[in-house]
Amino acid sequence: MGLGQHAPDYTRPDVNEKCLFAGPRNSATLDPARALTRWPGMTDETRKMRALVIGASGGIGAAVATALAARGAEVVGLSRSGDGLDVTDEASVAAHLGAQEGAFDLIFVATGALEIGGARPEKTIRDLTPGAMADQFALNCIGPAMVLKHGLALLPRDRRAVFAVLSARVGSIGDNRLGGWYAYRTAKAAVNQVVHSAAIELARTHSKAICVALHPGTVATEFTRDYLGRHPSVTPGEAADNLLSVIDGLTPEDTGGFRDWAGKAVVW
Numbered sequence: 001m002g003l004g005q006h007a008p009d010y011t012r013p014d015v016n017e018k019c020l021f022a023g024p025r026n027s028a029t030l031d032p033a034r035a036l037t038r039w040p041g042m043t044d045e046t047r048k049m050r051a052l053v054i055g056a057s058g059g060i061g062a063a064v065a066t067a068l069a070a071r072g073a074e075v076v077g078l079s080r081s082g083d084g085l086d087v088t089d090e091a092s093v094a095a096h097l098g099a100q101e102g103a104f105d106l107i108f109v110a111t112g113a114l115e116i117g118g119a120r121p122e123k124t125i126r127d128l129t130p131g132a133m134a135d136q137f138a139l140n141c142i143g144p145a146m147v148l149k150h151g152l153a154l155l156p157r158d159r160r161a162v163f164a165v166l167s168a169r170v171g172s173i174g175d176n177r178l179g180g181w182y183a184y185r186t187a188k189a190a191v192n193q194v195v196h197s198a199a200i201e202l203a204r205t206h207s208k209a210i211c212v213a214l215h216p217g218t219v220a221t222e223f224t225r226d227y228l229g230r231h232p233s234v235t236p237g238e239a240a241d242n243l244l245s246v247i248d249g250l251t252p253e254d255t256g257g258f259r260d261w262a263g264k265a266v267v268w
């Protein structure tokens with residue numbers, strides 16, 4: 001088991017409901033009234049907040065799903081390893097999202113990779129290959145773009161809803177002082193553009209919706225296993241709490257933005 005790769009603390013029901021997070025085993029200790037009022041703008045306290053986590057098998061995705069379930073939310077988690085959802089395959093995205101019923105208050109996209117097929121982030125442009133760059137685009141840009149394409153219809157029109165995509169600060173052009181990591185940086189910069197454009201389009205039909213790109217901070221997961229060194233990091237659980245706090249505070253005026261784990265705007 002890699003660094004920070006933790007066994008999620010939820011039970012997975014049987015095959016028919018295998019995507020539905022049953023919540024943490026200690027959910028009996030939660031105060032349901034408090035849990036159900038934890039989603040801003042929710043006026044009907046008899047209704048559970050509904051969340052869809054794409055990439056729920058990953059370090060951050062699993063922690064976000066667990067944290068949401070601990071709040072009393074109904075969480076549907078989808079992943080490649082658990083459910084066969086491959087975000088690089090539009091037909092797979094369309095089938096899995098098309099099978100969802102009802103609206104989601106939150107859609108959280110936590111898929112991604114830094115190394116794909118053994119290709120490590122480039123130290124110099126001499127290391128860059130078309131294949132590695134195409135792979136990065138397929139997973140880190142086209143993947144979330146297809147989830148947006150097929151997932152926006154799952155957002156309610158009549159109430160607050162959030163569509164959050166995990167990007168990365170290294171996708172910021174204005175913040176790039178070190179260079180390198182060409183393919184990953186470029187794919188993240190591109191997904192930021194997709195999120196921004198989708199937010200503009202979404203606002204025309206969903207005035208209360210918020211569509212954002214988020215930087216989770218440096219998080220100890222499988223993703224960073226070979227790269228952390230002595231770099232400070234947070235656990236996936238801490239990252240999930242940070243990200244959900246940011247999401248809680250977002251208003252429709254924030255749609256189309258790029259924010260870090262503390263809620264601070266990141267330069268494009």
Ligand SMILES: NC(=O)c1ccc[n+]([C@@H]2O[C@H](COP(=O)([O-])OP(=O)(O)OC[C@H]3O[C@@H](n4cnc5c(N)ncnc54)[C@H](OP(=O)(O)O)[C@@H]3O)[C@@H](O)[C@H]2O)c1
Binds near residue numbers: 055059086218
């Ligand atoms: N960790 C950090 O410090 C950090 C920093 C900045 C940004 N981020 C971003 O945060 C996101 C999540 O990172 P993480 O640390 O949680 O990574 P992780 O633990 O390695 O999880 C990656 C997730 O992506 C999924 N995935 C990979 N390829 C996929 C595909 N083709 N189709 C569907 N799912 C696929 C994996 O699914 P399976 O395991 O089921 O195959 C897994 O759920 C990424 O977008 C990353 O760029 C992370």
